Amino acid sequence: VFQLITYVFTEGNIEASHYYISYHLPFTMGEFAAIGAGKTALVDVFPQYQLLLPYLLQPIFHLFGLTTGSFTFVMVGLSVVGLLALYWVFSWLTGSALAALMLYVPFVAVALFPTVNGDPYRFSVFAYYAVAPLRYFGPWIVTLLCAAAIRRPDPFHYSLLFLVGASVALNNVDFGLAAWVGSLAAIVVS
Numbered sequence: 001v002f003q004l005i006t007y008v009f010t011e012g013n014i015e016a017s018h019y020y021i022s023y024h025l026p027f028t029m030g031e032f033a034a035i036g037a038g039k040t041a042l043v044d045v046f047p048q049y050q051l052l053l054p055y056l057l058q059p060i061f062h063l064f065g066l067t068t069g070s071f072t073f074v075m076v077g078l079s080v081v082g083l084l085a086l087y088w089v090f091s092w093l094t095g096s097a098l099a100a101l102m103l104y105v106p107f108v109a110v111a112l113f114p115t116v117n118g119d120p121y122r123f124s125v126f127a128y129y130a131v132a133p134l135r136y137f138g139p140w141i142v143t144l145l146c147a148a149a150i151r152r153p154d155p156f157h158y159s160l161l162f163l164v165g166a167s168v169a170l171n172n173v174d175f176g177l178a179a180w181v182g183s184l185a186a187i188v189v190s
Contacts (some may be wrong), residue, residue, distance in 0.1 A: 003112050004076050007127045010069040028129045029071045030089040032057065036066055049134045052171040071129075076132035077127050082140035083108060089147045138168030139179035146183035150190045160189065 007021075014022050015046050027048065034045040035054035040049055047054070057074060064070045086107070090100035111132075112124050125131045133140075149157035165180035 003124075004079055004126055006035050007072065007079075008069070009072045011067060014068050018127060020123060021127050024128060024130060025068065025071075028075075028134060029066070029068070032061060032071065033066055044078055048114055049130045050138075050172050052167060053134065075129040075133055076126075078137045082133055082137045083111075085140045085144040092147045092183050113116070135172050135175045138171050138176045142168050142176075142179040142183050147187050149183075149187055153190075161187070 009017050009021070009025075014025065029050060031045065034047075035041065036058055039045045041051050041054070045062045060074060060127045061070060087100060090103045090107075091097055094100050094103065104162045112126060114124055125136075126133075142161070145157070145161040145164055149161045161183060165176075165183055168176035169180040170176070
C-alpha cells in the first residue's frame, strides 16, 4: 500500500513523475473528463481503455472535481480495493488467513516490482493507470465474485457474477471478456 501511495500525484508534482505516467495521464484522464463534460461514450467520444467506469466514478469527480490529484487518488484507491479483493480470494480458497498471506505477499511483490530498471522513479503497472486499475479492476472484482459463487453456490451469487461479469466485459473487452468467460468456466467446472 505504501508504494501505491507514491503513485498519487498533484498538478504540482506530476511533471516530476516518470515519463510514462505524465505522458499517458491525459489519455486515461481524458476519458473521464469527456464523460464528465456530458459527452456520450461511443457517440461523442470513443474510449480506448474503458467504457462504463467513467460513468460509475462520475459522482466522485463531480463532488471533488476532476484534477490530477483527485484522479490519481481514485486510481490508487481502486488499486487498493482490487488488491484487497484478491487477498479475500486467496483467503477463501485456502481457508486460512495465514496461508492466504503467504500467497498474497509474493503476489503483491511481483505485481509491484518496478518494470523500468535503473530509473530513479519507482514505476510498476500500478503507476500506469491504463493497466492497473483501469483494465485490471473489473477482472479482480469478477474473480472475487467467482470465488464467492463457488463458495456459496446459489442463484443470487450466480446472478451477481453474471451481471457484473457482463458489465466488466462491456467496460473493457480486452481484459473483461476473458475474465467473464473464465469465471463462467470456473463455475461450470466447480
